[in-house]
Amino acid sequence: MLILNLLWYFVIFSFCGWVINGIRTLFEEKRFYNKGFLASPFCPSYGVGAVICYLTLNHFQDNKFILFFGSSVILSLVVVLIGFFTEKALGFKPWNFSDMKLNIGSYITLPYSLLLGIMGTILVGVLIPILNSVIELIPFLVSLIVVLSICLLILIDYVFAIITTLRLQHRIKKLNGVSSLLGSDVPQEKIDELESNYNMLFTENILRRRLVSAFPELKNTAYVKQIAAKLDEIKTDNMKEYTQVYENKNDEPFAFGFCFTKLFYLFLFGSMLGTLFETIWALFAEGHFEIRVGMVYGPFIPVYGGGACFLTAVLYKLYKLSDTLIFVISAVVGAGFEYFCSWFQETLFGTVSWDYSNTAFNLDGRTNLMYALIWGFLGLVWVRYLYPWASKLIEKIPKRAGSIITTFLIIFMLFNAFMSVYATYRWTQRDDGIPASNSFERYLDKHFDDDKMNFLFPHMQDVNETGITSQGLISSERPYETSSSDYSLTTQPTTQPTE
Template structure:
């Protein structure tokens, strides 16, 4: 029970710290937009406690843990948002501007992000926080814990009372304004306006709540965010519609051409290695190299996925976000399925197997990854591809031509050597000796130990 209470306190505080850091990055100044005056976000602490109680039994089943974490955190956030709105009379957070919103209390991207944080909490943060709490002497632990809980409780009570009284005063002034009717003179109307504005500034609690939750006064803030996102999306759409009548004026790799797709392949392959390395650290708790080629940090399935999504979705940018999400989910899952089948058919190996996960398709992909592909495809079409395309087009034409030729030669050679190394890795057990100079070179530079380090998840498929 003590560990559960400490989980609530610790992660309420960490939630507040994370929010302050975000505000420093966005507004360039300190801003506490939590419901409490003290440095705690009880919403985060409560979510952490619920995750601890419900998800801990799933620790040894990472894929099921992630899926359950997404569902659980989404349910907690939606229910909390609904209750806050009913009790306080305004939305503490509002995602109604997002086309992928869930009841205006959360959007699909944030639901996925919250699920990933819940997964990381169970696998990484909870064991660390428990170990630190156990270092505190028992008596001292009880004193500090209950003192902090008392502060949070009193702060919550005062904040709720402040909001309730503030709403009553606003309602009272509104009723007076209605009773005055159309015959009220300007002085009386001005006096009412001054009294209303004074409600938000006459004490420190009201000022802080008014600054933390603009919906108490206005919804302009959300409108500004929506307009800004709309501006970015409109600007990005020009990348799909740009036209140059004079060919000499066209930038390097203009339009959807082979050169641009090749660079997307290289960048996507590099990004895939970073993503897989971080993912391995979250699941296994240790650093593990995950690559798809023997030279360099590249995983071609990600690069191929980036190119495939671009080719399929390039002409669909005019569709709404929901349709792009659905199409991306189907296309991405199909591509992942094909890559798994191709690797097993051609090379006789598999690098991923989801047979033990719910709603999987022959172990080659599953519904969870389809949803992730949908989210990635939407973000790719709306934001990433236009930005990346502009970046590629800034490369000088002459230097770009030389660099492209060098990279193509390197990637082709890299793919050839990778295929040869994998083939020899499988064949080495039956034919350890060879007179072929090239095979000897492979055996020397890519022995079993090196291959197991580069491809820790590659194995022969299980036979039925």
């Protein structure tokens, strides 16, 4: 039973997380003690991460690269979200990476993210299959009673820990309010009494003593502002790219503000970045070098460029929103854009370039939860950091030279799109046995023959061969399945479909 197994995963890996934290504390502080939020020996954040990681990646157990990459992204997002919401709800951070390099808002750091990828790979690929065989040996009723009892214990422990934390913060706020009313002429005895009452807050009962021992930040919540100061400084500077205005139009730089010219360059930038990403993905995920482009000339994958423009258009006016809202909106918009591109490709060309039908939480095989989370993360990074940087870079182009270059690039990309569509059309005709009817088609047959098109678009598949319809996946003897996609503007069936 899947739900029963998931509960066991949650319990077991919550306990393992508590042990790992204890061992780390033993090495760092030379003593073993409970540094978790709960009084019981469980760290639910580890259990939650394990369950989400398994549900999302269990279909990729044989592909270690996807397991590693997916685990790094998913578990990092879990760590960041838990840290963020704990800070907002309870006023302190359960973990703090501010003193380490390459950290993101002090919630996570790159080396730790890579470590999570290794842990997730081992968890999904090795540990959970072993656990499944062990869980099956336990009688169903006994297994259900035991795991539900432990989960109930964790829930009760969580409630007590939250209540203790909220009451403690209320008392701290009250005492801080009293101290702010004291004047400069207050006697020393009053100051000593206030300090004594403040210290007593953290020693009145065993729950408070344990929480403060595990989370010293509870004694001083002002640290949050200090930690976030540098990141807020960067965000504030980036905000100028959204709000800057010029009284004189002649003073405006090239492609200033939100305009067609800037979107065009963002399209080019995103298209080339997508080609680089897809090529690296093929190299590591499938173990071989493979060109993945969406147009016949140049390293362009238009879906990535379109995604960059679409995210910019949707989120440009929403930069003032919180990081959480931008993440959620980006996840929904990105997943919706990916779904639309898949549907549009199938409707217009009768082909598909990616299929997630065999992954968890997918929508008609066109997108899934994991990629929605990745879109959310990319959207947040794009709005806060990448777009302001790219926008400033574009605006540094001299106006006169920029106008000439832009005109040339627009003409080239239109010609590129025309040649890509027509080359694909001829590819379809050749597949149906239709000979060339004019000199232009003969030129295409010579310079964009089947071998060339298969090289440029290695994962193009006819919808009839893949089993994909506008209503989703249908039965097929040879379903097309890939963890990545070539995201091409034009698509065409191959005579030898990839299994």
